[in-house]
Amino acid sequence: MSKPLPVRLLRYLLYLCAALLIALSILLWQAPGLTQRHLPGWLAKHYGLQLTLGKIEVALRAPSLxxxxxxxxxxxxxPILAFEQLHLVPKLKESWQHKAILLEEAVLTRPTLDLVRLEDKKGEVRFNLTEALAPLLASIPASDPTQPVTEPLLVAITRVALAQGQIQYRDSRKNTSPGWVPPLTLGDLALQLPEFSTEATRSNPYRLSATLNKKSPLKAEGELDIMTGAGKGKISLDKLALAPFAPLWAPYLKVNLAKGDASAVLDYRLVQGKQGLGWQLSKGKLVLNNWQLKRPKGAEFARFNQLALTGIRLDGNKQSLDVDAASLKTPVISAVLDDKQQLDLADLLITQPPAKASKQQQTGKSKAAAPWRWQLKQARISGGNLKLTESSSGKPLARELTGLELTLGALGSATDQPSPLTLNSTLNQQSQLNFEGSLTPAPFALHGDIKQQGLPLAWAQPYLQDLLRIKVQDGLLTSHTKLALATDNKGALSRLEVTGGFDVDKLYVLDRADNQRLLQIERLQLSGLRYDGLSQQLKIGDILLRQPFARIEINEEGITNVQQLLLPRPGNKGTSGGPAPRILIDQMRTEQGNLRFADRSLSPEFVVDIASLAGQSRHISNIPGQRSELAFNGKVDRYAPVTIRGGTNLLIDDPVLDVAVAFTNLELTTFTPYSSTYAGYAIDKGQLSMKLNYKLQGNRLEGDNDITIKKLQLGEKIKSEQAKDLPLGLAIALLSDSSGVIKMNLKVKGDLDQPNFSLGNIFWDVLGNTLTKAITSPFSLLASLTGGTKDLDELPFLAGDPSLTPSQQTKLGKLAQALKERPKLSMNIRGKVNFNEERPILQRQKLERVLAKITGSPADLAQLEQDPPLQAALGEAYEAKFKEDLGDLADRLKLPKQSPALRAQAVLLLRDQQLITAKSLRNLAMRRAQNTKEFLVDTQGIAPERLFVLDSQVKETDKEAKVVLTLDN
Structure with a gap:
């Protein structure tokens, strides 16, 4: 395997120097001038080297060159490579004896290197120095693996020194080229190598110092095996200005580094192994000081005093990176979040095009590079400050996290391992925020406890400004929750849970319409919170409201303040934010509550307080089909007890309500505004008790009101356009019992979708209708009050019969009960007949009396076919009336003699001959009225002077057999 280029180049330079030294030694005392004149030309001719050679001086007594x-x-x-002077002191005798190049001293003064990176060719890195030496390097024959390896020529120098050196590096390519590095200058370069030797396995100690870019001290010391490149040592660089390196991150970030430097110190180790020269870094420390980052237009967005990475360890062979700690001190970051939830810091990132796959990657023949393993044991931020200007409310709002302290435990390439995380900070100099938990990078997961204290709820006002017609004036939020957040391997949310609770102290909310108190809670305690973001389910164990106050008010136009709290948002019609979360609240409790109701549509205005309100609502939910249980107690105007019981679900699209409310002994004078407006009278005295049962299904409201009024006395009459003109004195007399108690049941219905819906108007309309009915249909009212039938004002009779039936007696019994309870009422009784239907019945009854005289016993024509004597009497009466017997009638009608049909015809003929006058019908009607009065007097104990039997005038138009009852005051 070929050695790295720097090692090969160094060795070739050593060989070149050795050759030069040998040649120079031969001609040392004879031809220094010849060498100076001819060597550059010879090198130019044979190797293309452009060399200028300085004056060569040789000393013989004390040999030196x-x-x-x-x-x-x-x-x-x-010039690419140059020096001012090279001074050599050889050991000639020792060199000859050991067949080596041995020097006492080698000193190089003011060496300079102008290194320029050229355009790459076919992926090969090129420099001006390697290009200049290329012919020479090409002339060196490659090693023959078949030939035995020969020992390299030994070079040993007792002292090697380099003084006042300088290296300049430039990259001639565009600054957008991969691996582009800005110009570097290494000045004041000094190098000391005591006891230098090329002997195998010999480590040469060295010491190097320089200044990078004229400001940053660079120091290095250690040992180096010049033949293998192995070695170890320590390197340090102090306060390197990084602004010149901006083109390195320009393709990726739109960031200007206004100021900032870097310092580094590390130990290194170069080891020759089976796979070549390997390297290791240890005890490393990288410190970035006083950084200031600006946007392209010059505005600062981040700065910090120091970022320090300590305990850095790198192993090139194992491809591992370990860092003991990363510490960031006093960072300050400024960011803007616009109304579309876009963070301006994201604009600083430059989107990179997807990397093109190589031919080997496209064909699948390439091998994936082994991944690096890395680990950071701890990260810490101290004294941090985050300034965020966000506009999610529609207006720019400043939010600031100060005193940010963050500690993060071990992180590494094993991204699925959780790391401890703690965070402490202050929001806007007021609210404390703490987090303690763990962070897992991938798949991302965040778990821990969140504590927040003293958050002013007034900060929420800008977000509510365009949603609700309220102003959050005061209130502090304190919370203690647990967060569990996680994503899957694809980055999709796999878990989002929040558990815990929070408290709100001294909440104070105004209605912006009148700047008056709308809601006030001394303390709200919420516990047992559990929110699951995946299933969209919110569960709350308990909500306690201490000393809550709420105001419900109807304005002059009859619209409640609750209806107007939600402000219209143009342009959002038909939009949906997704399914609403499912809400489950085990219980909500109230202590020492106060509910104020005001109706400003009345004159005078109506105001009432329900004080000392206490109780609970259990199983609150927005799940269709479920209802919460209500149980509350309170007092109206401090003294009158009120209870609220029932079930409701007002959180669903089609709300339902089934609630019973009971008030006891309310002073009616409180309701004078209502009686003045809707009845036209003030109330001078009285107490009211009510049992209300209201049901709401969707938008349809139905109410059942049981009302008891004691000792009602009307005051002065008041002119009101909405009042009905009713004789209320008579109505009160009808409704009041002997003790002055009025009991009513009022049923109300209404559609909440109707624009003119008002529960107060509906109630008073129903009450007005009830009073009207009391006057126009008093018996229906009595029936509703006594539980009787609605038709107490009429008693239907059997045709031709004046007697009371059992059902009529039952009905009269209930009517009598109502009359006893209302002693000021009297009643009129008038009998009625059905002229066309009852006249034939009376004729039949009169015929039966005629036949009874003949037989000497009662006659019942319904039993005619079973009574032979009655049949004989019928024949006798027929013959007496028509002067013919039944046989003649049979012949005339062609009916069998002694047949039922014949006798039926005889009955009809005789009945029609009976004379019934209007007096007879009047007597029947009078008997019905008289029987009714006698029953009420004799059986029910009604005073006869309260009952009046009216004359019964019979008309052919009369169509009903009945008794008609009317009431008088």
Whole structure:
């Protein structure tokens, strides 16, 4: 295997020097001038070397050789390699005895090397020096593996020194070429090699010092085997300015390094092995100091005081890199996140085109290069500062993380191993942020505890400004959560879980419409939080609200403040942010709450507080089909108890509600604004108790209101355009029992989608309708209050029968109960007949009385076919009336004699001959009214003076057999 180019070149130069020294030694005392005159020409002729050779001086008494200014020139006659003086002190006798080149001293003064990298040819790296020496190198025959190996000529120098040297490097290619390096100058070069020797396995100690780019001290010392290249030593470079190296990262980053330097120190080791010369670096340290990074237009975006990599170890054969620690001190980074969530730092990266595959890679014949193994034991950031201007709210907002302290444990090429991570910082000089957990690079995973304290919720206002008509005035958030974040091998999210809880202290929210308090919570405690980002599920164990206050208000236009909290966002119609997360809350508790309700649409305004509100809601969810359980207690205006029970789910697209609310002993004077607006009267006295049951399915609301009013007294009459003109005195008399108690059941229905929907308007409309019904349909009202049937105002009778049936008696019993409870009411009773249907029935009844006189016993024509005496009486009565017997009727009608059909015809003929007058029908109606009064008086105990039997006038248009009841005040 061929040796690396620098080693080969060095050996060839040694051979060249040895040849020159031998030639010069032969002519040492005879022909120095001849050598000076003819050697450059000979080298130019045979090897194409352009050499200028200085004056050669030979001393014989104390043998020495001094060569003056000498240079190797390129084709443009510019020096490539030159020196001012080469001074040699040979050991002639020892050299002859040992057949070697032995020198006492070799001193090279002011050597210079102008090294230029040329354009590559066919992938080969070319320099001006190798191009100049190419003919000479080509003349050296390659070693013949079939010939025995001969020992190289020994060269030993007691002292080798190089003084005031200089090396310049330039790359003539474009600065965008791969591997391009900016111009370098190595000045003040000094090299000391005591006891130099080319003897095999001989390590030559050396010491080198120089200045890189005129400012950065470079030092190296160690041992080197000149024949094999093996050796070891230490190298240091201090404060190298890196701005000139900008073209190296220009193809990849749009970054200007305004200032910054690098210092490095390391131990190296070069080892000759089976695979050639191997190298190792150890005890390395790389320090970057005082960096300032700017954008192409000059604005700073990052700076730091120091970045130090310590404990660096590199092994070229094993292809391994180990770093004990990476420490970054006081970094300051400024970034901008626009309203499209794009970070401006990403603009600094230059997208690289995909690398083209080689022919071997395309054919699959190439072997993949062995990967390097690397490991960083610890990384640390101290005193960091991140300045972020973000515009996700639509307006630029400054966010700053200060005092950033970050420690990251071991990282390496084994990317699936977790590394401990801790982070501490302060957000905007107010909120403390801490993280302690682990980081796995690939597949990426982040796990740990997040603690945050003292985050002002007022910072959220800009994000809510265009969404909600609220202003977050105050509130501090403290949280303690656990984060579990992971991706799969393709970078897709495989896990996102957040668990823990948070507290909010002294939350204060205003309604921006009137700048008044909308929501206030002394303390909110949330625990048992668990959010799964993959399944989009949010679970909360417990939410405790201490001393919460909320305000619900209806404005002058009848619109609630809750309806107007959500602000319209133009241009977002029909858009969807994906499925909403599934929410499950085990329970939400309230302590010492206060709910204020105000209706500004009334005159005067209505305001009521539900204070001391306490209770809980369990199993809150946005899952269709599930309902939360409500159980709350409170007091209205400090004294009247209120309870809320039921189930609800208001978090789904079609919300449902089934809740029962009970109020006890509310002072009715509080509701004067409503009675003034909708009834036209103030309330002077009274107490109200209600049991409300409301159900909401989708947008359809239904309510059932059981109302009890005690000692209601109306005050002055008030003019109101919305009030109905009703005789409320009569309505109250109808509704009030003997104790002055009114009990009602009001049912309300409404569609929340209707633009004019208002629960208050619906309720008062229903109440107004109930009062109207109390006046216009008092018996229906009594029926609803007593649980009776709706038709208490009428009692239907059997045709021709004045007697009360059991169902009529039951109905009258319920009516009597209502009359007893309302002693101020009296009742009118009027009998009615069905003229066309009841007249034939009365005629039949009169015929039965005629037949009964003949038989001497009661007659029932329904039993005619089973009663022979009654049949005989029928024939007698027929013959007496029509002067013919039934046989004649049979012959005339062609019916069999003694047949049922014949007797039926006789009954019809006799019935139609019975005279029934209007008086008879009136008597039937009067008997029905009288029987009704007698039942109420004798059986139900109603005072007879409260019951009035009205005259019953019979008309042919009467169509119903009944009793009609009416009430009077």
């Amino acid at each position: 001094t060569i003056g200014p000498t240079a190797l020139l390129d084709e443009q006659q510019k």
